[in-house]
Amino acid sequence: MDRPYLLFLGDVADQLAAKTAHGIADWRPEWCVGQLRLPGCKADTGLADLTLEEAAAKGAKTLVVAVANSGGSMPEHWTDTIVKAIGLGMDIASGLHVRLGQLPAVAAAATQHGRKLYDVRYTDQTFNTGKGFKRAGLRCLTVGTDCSVGKKYTALAITKEMEKRKLKVDFRATGQTGIFISERGVAIDAVISDFISGAAEWLTPENEPDHWDIVEGQGSLFHAAFAGVTLGLLHGAQPDALVLCHEPTRTHMRGLPHAPIPALKDCFEPYLAMAALTNPDCRFVGISLDTHLLSRHAADRLLKSTEDQFGLPCVDSLATGTASIADALEALCAN
Amino acid sequence: MDRPYLLFLGDVADQLAAKTAHGIADWRPEWCVGQLRLPGCKADTGLADLTLEEAAAKGAKTLVVAVANSGGSMPEHWTDTIVKAIGLGMDIASGLHVRLGQLPAVAAAATQHGRKLYDVRYTDQTFNTGKGFKRAGLRCLTVGTDCSVGKKYTALAITKEMEKRKLKVDFRATGQTGIFISERGVAIDAVISDFISGAAEWLTPENEPDHWDIVEGQGSLFHAAFAGVTLGLLHGAQPDALVLCHEPTRTHMRGLPHAPIPALKDCFEPYLAMAALTNPDCRFVGISLDTHLLSRHAADRLLKSTEDQFGLPCVDSLATGTASIADALEALCAN
Numbered sequence A, B: 001m002d003r004p005y006l007l008f009l010g011d012v013a014d015q016l017a018a019k020t021a022h023g024i025a026d027w028r029p030e031w032c033v034g035q036l037r038l039p040g041c042k043a044d045t046g047l048a049d050l051t052l053e054e055a056a057a058k059g060a061k062t063l064v065v066a067v068a069n070s071g072g073s074m075p076e077h078w079t080d081t082i083v084k085a086i087g088l089g090m091d092i093a094s095g096l097h098v099r100l101g102q103l104p105a106v107a108a109a110a111t112q113h114g115r116k117l118y119d120v121r122y123t124d125q126t127f128n129t130g131k132g133f134k135r136a137g138l139r140c141l142t143v144g145t146d147c148s149v150g151k152k153y154t155a156l157a158i159t160k161e162m163e164k165r166k167l168k169v170d171f172r173a174t175g176q177t178g179i180f181i182s183e184r185g186v187a188i189d190a191v192i193s194d195f196i197s198g199a200a201e202w203l204t205p206e207n208e209p210d211h212w213d214i215v216e217g218q219g220s221l222f223h224a225a226f227a228g229v230t231l232g233l234l235h236g237a238q239p240d241a242l243v244l245c246h247e248p249t250r251t252h253m254r255g256l257p258h259a260p261i262p263a264l265k266d267c268f269e270p271y272l273a274m275a276a277l278t279n280p281d282c283r284f285v286g287i288s289l290d291t292h293l294l295s296r297h298a299a300d301r302l303l304k305s306t307e308d309q310f311g312l313p314c315v316d317s318l319a320t321g322t323a324s325i326a327d328a329l330e331a332l333c334a335n
Helices: A015-027 A052-057 A076-087 A106-114 A149-162 A176-180 A191-204 A225-235 A268-277 A295-312 A323-334 B016-029 B053-059 B076-087 B104-113 B152-166 B176-182 B193-203 B226-235 B268-275 B296-310 B325-333
Strands: A005-010 A034-038 A062-065 A091-094 A117-119 A138-144 A168-173 A212-215 A241-246 A283-289 B005-010 B032-037 B060-063 B091-092 B118-119 B138-144 B170-174 B212-215 B242-244 B283-289
Touching: A005 A015, A005 A076, A015 A034, A015 A149, A015 B152, A034 A052, A052 A076, A062 A076, A076 A106, A076 A117, A091 A212, A106 B176, A138 A149, A138 A225, A138 A323, A138 B053, A138 B325, A149 A168, A149 A176, A149 B104, A168 B283, A191 A212, A191 A225, A191 B193, A191 B226, A212 A225, A212 A283, A225 A268, A241 A268, A241 A323, A268 A283, A268 B268, A283 A295, B005 B016, B005 B076, B016 B032, B016 B060, B016 B176, B032 B053, B032 B283, B053 B076, B060 B170, B076 B091, B076 B104, B076 B226, B104 B118, B118 B242, B138 B152, B138 B325, B152 B170, B152 B176, B152 B212, B152 B242, B152 B325, B176 B296, B193 B212, B193 B226, B212 B226, B226 B268, B242 B268, B242 B325, B283 B296, B283 B325
Parallel strands: A005 A034, A005 A062, A062 A091, A091 A117, A138 A212, A138 A241, A168 A212, A241 A283, B005 B032, B005 B060, B060 B091, B091 B118, B138 B212, B138 B242, B170 B212, B242 B283
Antiparallel strands: none
16 A cells, blocks of 8 residues: 555544554554544544645545444445545545445545555455464464453564564554554454454464464453454464453443453453363463553552562553563573 | 255265255255255265256256355366256355355356346345343354254254244254255354354344244354354354254364364353353253264163263254253243
8 A cells, every 4th residue: 555644533432443543653653644533533643633635735645544443334424535535646545344445436436536445354365264273383362351452552562572682573463453554464353254263374374483473362252242253363373372451441341331341360261261272382471451541650550460460471562561571472482 | 045946965075064955955855856966975865866957857946055065165166067057947046155156157157047146145234243232032042062063953953842832932043054944044154253243143133031042053162163153153142041062973073183072061161151241141951962873772872871961951853852952941931
């Protein structure tokens, strides 16, 4: 996809709904000219607010529909903006479930102006069903108490730390935002359900014995909507190591006001019990807390007490970095 | 779909690969004129072997590609048969993942001869993501130690028994064969993975307090390829009652020669632990063994010993019927 990007946030109702925009802005700020928000938008990446015309003048090549609403549909009133961007010479990229080419006005404009439409959630790649054979190489998967609790950021941060140490490592994107950031991967939640674990096997192939795939987790085993995706990814990735991700201020499961967040202590055993099917040696190597809504003091106290409680390295992938988890992975590799 | 059907078995390598044909032949024999098998076919429904011409002469209206191979692809050398059937005036129905219209020769023949192509695994229905709210009505889901262990037959047999008792009951098909038999349902394994549990919720909607949905299970929580589908269905169906299905002569997981079958005793707790997320009151009400490969004497002994071991009604859905499980469901409803 041609860069730079203009990130389109629409008029989403909260920060989390724009997590694709946040991910790109946080990890690839040099790829972005700014953001475009409609009236009422409750999200903000901190990038400059630009009109379509301003972005075009700054050389924006692709408008990225950078939202991640549950269900992946596209509000009808966003179409005008997309059509106008095409008219100004931009390609369009989206990670929604709905395909850009299925929106008649968008498809017509793209044809008329000769622009490209990218649906990163979809791939022409066909997958086999999962096989469950043990593959060479090492894999670390981030898992969560809920959706949107830092699984992707944690995986990216661990990868960055291991790259700094010159270890053999690849970030494996499993969702739209990770694919935008790493320019490859498979949106596991858009795969036909028969092939979830097969797609995860394809994404994390056999490798050198000391090579790590750091795999972005999806959903949560405790989320009534998405646990199937989580489990298929867990089985296909056959992780040697898990990192449990959590957002300590969350009061209920994302999108499910009636569903409480599980306690950290109740999460380890179910994940390990399920992981054992394809890797009986799987273990937790760390905990990653997204503490950005806490004061620094409260965050530090919580990280320390969590580390003491569970005897595992406990980090905030942005605030503290992930050195202690990378240490644990290096130690695992040496054994 | 117009009836009667000619069941096409191709040249599949074993009986289980033709389980769609067996399902239709066993539950809807009056809809079938016969079967068509290619040289080398290792499956046999017991229906009359017919050529395409013989079937056409007997009035066959639809050729049903009645196989269920892992991955759902279509061997190229089956195309000639399908094209010829179209030329003889038959519509084509398939439950494979590959869509009939995507096979150029098949699409061309259907257009030329004005015949219909049915892909029962696909639906135009769009689904929401799962919500996990408790819905009124009662639901029973069949689950398994493995794939292809009688989950569909058990659900069909329980439904039939409850219909005989004039109870309020619906069979809910979740796979291609169940859809062929009941003429409705959703092939859960063909749904985009983000919507597995949402599709299961749609399939088993709110209902009268004393109405039972008997839901056909899919895959197995212990199968490395399909456990994600199983879990999403389990969460979406939010069953009040589970029936554990098992084939006692199976030596390894279907399609995975390296993977042992779990012991019955090790299956109850993981299913209940996972089911509790959307229905903490879920319980097992019976065990269903597919004993057709055992002698009647050995089968009876095994049914008795299994019933004694676990204190649950234990049936073979075809050989013994499912009266004791229907009793258990009636008792649950009365509480």
